[in-house]
Amino acid sequence: MFAEAIEDILRDQCTPAAVRTIEAGGSPAALWEALAGAGFLDLLLPEDAGGAGLPLPELYPVLAHFGRYAVPLPIGQAIAARALVAPGTSLPAGLLTLAPALRRSADGSIACPLVPFGTLAQHVLAADGDQLLLLSGASAQRSAAGVHHSQVATLTWRDAREAERLPGDAAALAPLAAALHAALLAGAMTRVFEMTLQYCNDRVQFGKSLGKFQAIQHQLSVMAELVAAASMAAEAAFQADGRTPRLLPAAVAKARASEAVVAVANTAHALHGAIGVTEEYDLQLLTRRLHEWRMAHGSEDHWNRIVGERLLAADTSLAEFVRTA
Template sequence: MDDDLFADAARQVLADHCTPAVVRAIESGGRAAPPAAALWRQLQASGLPDALVPEAQGGAGLALAQAFGVLEQCGAHALPLPLADTLLARGLLAAAGAPWPDGGIALARAEPLADGSLRCALVHGGALATAVLAQTPDGWRLLAVDGAQPGPQALALDAALAWSPAQAQAAPHIALPPGAQARTLQAAVLAAQMAGALRAVFQRTLDYANERRQFGRPIGKFQAIQHQLAVMSEQVFAARMAAQIGCAGAAGGLWPDALRVATAKARCSEAALDVAQAAHAIHGAIGFTAEHDLQLFTRRLHAWRQAGGSEGYWHAVAGAALLAAEGPTLDVVRRITDLEELSD
């Protein structure tokens, strides 16, 4: 299938060019670091950022559900660049008939201030993006990162950005459907990335448990460790299924359903806590060190858990939908899970 081919392409490109050493170099050097530019050129050459752009406009014409494997690979390799947001943003801009920049695009919500300026309190991946596709109360704007005023220090790859009244006024207005919500879009792609990161954490922990020896045998042979690994496995695969639900069944191939996204993001955020905790418990102190690769993934899981709404936020969304629904609760559950797009 085309989506399998794209997932395989993403896996190969990221395995070759997004090594832990490259991730660390980009984290320390930001968008100006040579590894960041080199990695983005590789991604651009692969065609991955244009996967959701229609074929008539030079893309692959995939639906969001078909791009799940690509998004998952972003998390599985701790990709520090905003490929996932860019992939969706370009698809949205193409659908609106609007042009887009060559670099990465982050999704965010912007707050208008009294003087006409715009402020994003937190742009996930904003430190490595060239533009922000931001939702404002009166529509969407495509805002350039260069020239924006940085706000208070955010997390390593995130940024707080503000644009002057003149910059805000000059930014292109993007005509997206009224029902489009930045938080829902961002949560859908974050859940898919979390699924990939969760699986990577589990695999690394399983490998470590089989290699690390204590009292003359691998620690993975001890019943307590086996129990922790079994619980991790359940969390990882449940989260992956939920993340697939969040991307599948999107209207027009691009717009995810808020209730399905609520299911996906809440389940993945819950799993992030349990899986990261178990992984570090099994690794011991070494897993917390900067030299060990495990923390590259668990740090992202903790950041992604909050970005786009934590499990508490999405539980409230799902709860409100259940309370508002007419008829049996089972009908709501079927609406979430009965999707032909879901695959094994």
């Protein structure tokens, strides 16, 4: 129900033109209000706290839609943040994102490197050991990633006393962010595959559509396998009873989804040919997000290492570890 309602809003409000406008520095207010104003930020809050009480498995299709439409706002992060803080803890209504890491310097400053949507976030929620910190984007010094239309930025606060400590589950931030970005990647890759398949069926070369050539069919088949595997892993990460995913399934999901990005994006652009690299064509709105979200909160190397460490520490066989992970 919620996924369908959100997709209706995204179809109307998050058009490719709207994405381009926000990426170019236009106001995100209309799109943010369309989603936040409808109450979707509180999806994971219990009903007695004014939320929707959405079970975690039902959050996956919602996040996948955000990826499918290349939503240029941290709406998924804002939803996730409300699951991290203790019940009854209020969070600001503005654009809020999650920091992958927090570093303290000897001069008393705080830095959050490579924050997704850090270029426009009004608030940042970060884990500082076993505590959650809420930081204001208005007082942050932002250093953009330097990539064309990237929304990633490193944020620095000169005075650590500006941070507000919030009660909540700081340890759950990393696995929730990993699962969240795995879902975003799965949704975006699904849309990229659909666009590529449609183009190959429509584009005629040497008297027949590209999709009729065996070499093209092979590339599409591999692409479909990668997207399906990433989607299954991402969905599995949300199969938990609580409000946040478990670490190991989230690690597997982010590793599998991130690993698929390069092959999926490269194949999509290759099969689209010259049109696929143009700024006017919508494919690049998605593939740029794929590369950005691949690195968000750790690439496949980071999460594969966590999975490997868990395997080495487990007192069980590899087959049993895979079955129960």
